[in-house]
Amino acid sequence: QxxxxxxxxxxxxxxGSLRLxxxxxxxxxxxxxxxxxxxxxxxGLEWVALISYDGSEKYYGDSxxxxxxxxxxxxxxxxxxxxNGLRPEDTAVYYCVKDLATVTSPLDHWGPGTLVTVPS
Amino acid sequence: xYVLTQTPSVSVAPGKxxxxxxxxxxxxxxxxxxxxxxxxxAPVLVISYDSDRPSGIPERFSASNSQNTATLTITxxxxxxxxxxxxxxxxxxxxxxxxxxxxxxxxL
Numbered sequence: 001q002x003x004x005x006x007x008x009x010x011x012x013x014x015x016g017s018l019r020l021x022x023x024x025x026x027x028x029x030x031x032x033x034x035x036x037x038x039x040x041x042x043x044g045l046e047w048v049a050l051i052s053y054d055g056s057e058k059y060y061g062d063s064x065x066x067x068x069x070x071x072x073x074x075x076x077x078x079x080x081x082x083x084n085g086l087r088p089e090d091t092a093v094y095y096c097v098k099d100l101a102t103v104t105s106p107l108d109h110w111g112p113g114t115l116v117t118v119p120s
Numbered sequence: 121x122y123v124l125t126q127t128p129s130v131s132v133a134p135g136k137x138x139x140x141x142x143x144x145x146x147x148x149x150x151x152x153x154x155x156x157x158x159x160x161x162a163p164v165l166v167i168s169y170d171s172d173r174p175s176g177i178p179e180r181f182s183a184s185n186s187q188n189t190a191t192l193t194i195t196x197x198x199x200x201x202x203x204x205x206x207x208x209x210x211x212x213x214x215x216x217x218x219x220x221x222x223x224x225x226x227x228l
Contacts, residue, residue, distance in 0.1 A: 035217070045155070045163065045206050047217035059215045062121065095162055103217075104210040106153035108174070110162040 002026040009114030020081040022096030030074040033099035038092035088120035122211035124220035131226045142190040142207030150209040152190040
């Protein structure tokens, strides 16, 4: 059974940094693209970043480009999100999410999420 | 950037049919996916590639996509269907995944 478990969330001051980690199990991690999607309190879903199965391609949402970096370690079945220059508007639950196949495919499995809080 | 527009809320009585729409320019040329998010839970994929139902999703859930509107239809609505529903596409012009703003389905 597929499992995605995020960790690394917490409270960080504006301008600070945080690194989120996602541990994957139950599927062939190294053949699927992985994403981070976030949800601010009481708000909708916002796609943050995507990394291809081999890490060669990375895409970012406009609000985080230049501040966040997605990476993966296929030997450890983990995907990371390095967040720098954090702002209050980055406060959200961050979900680690698996691609079904390609960039046009759906997001077929979601972790439970980890909360990041940047106080204003 | 590409924008998907959803009606913020839809209300329906139990046993009736709910229709949730997602508007976007030339939507018919894109693959649309739908997610259900119950309160306090992570989203779950309920429809993929415009109209495919993943394993475990009831047949009461169906969807279509044409021209500028995609529609999620839930027949014989149950109390357990009360949730937020999001549409999503890949925008190839910006290389972004895009979500609609979400529709809150209330079962009366």
